[in-house]
Amino acid sequence: MRKHGLLNPALVGHVARLGHTDTFVVADAGLPIPAMVPVVDLTLVFGVPRFSEVVSALLDEVVVEGAVIASETPDQVRGHLPPDPEEVSHEELKRLVGQASFVVRTGETIPYANVIFRSGVPF
Numbered sequence: 001m002r003k004h005g006l007l008n009p010a011l012v013g014h015v016a017r018l019g020h021t022d023t024f025v026v027a028d029a030g031l032p033i034p035a036m037v038p039v040v041d042l043t044l045v046f047g048v049p050r051f052s053e054v055v056s057a058l059l060d061e062v063v064v065e066g067a068v069i070a071s072e073t074p075d076q077v078r079g080h081l082p083p084d085p086e087e088v089s090h091e092e093l094k095r096l097v098g099q100a101s102f103v104v105r106t107g108e109t110i111p112y113a114n115v116i117f118r119s120g121v122p123f
Helices: 009-016 051-059 090-097
Strands: 023-027 039-041 064-070 086-088 102-105 115-119
Touching (some): 009 039, 023 051, 023 090, 064 090, 086 090, 090 115
Parallel strands (some): 039 102
Antiparallel strands (some): 023 115
8 A cells, every 4th residue: 555645546547657748737627528539427416525635635646847728717716826827728628638648537526627737747
């Protein structure tokens, strides 16, 4: 058993396969996800787990060099992100989800709590 960090086996596996510039998504409970994109579904009930909890756990494990959000993203979501995320329309963000390595679905019910992260390198 792992001593710390991510414990969900599917999530650990997807994170371990990330390479430089690969993207992954942390999504609210309602984001439509294309069928060909793998999903690690962490939802339990509406509100559990929260977007902020999942993002915090992932940012402790993954080097992130950038993020993409919808222009409609509220401040309470933006406060959990790296500085200066790229902003696109919500429709464009949904299109970009189709290019992601994987999506982590949360139980979040805050509208537009969806972020595409671009992985970096630690050197």
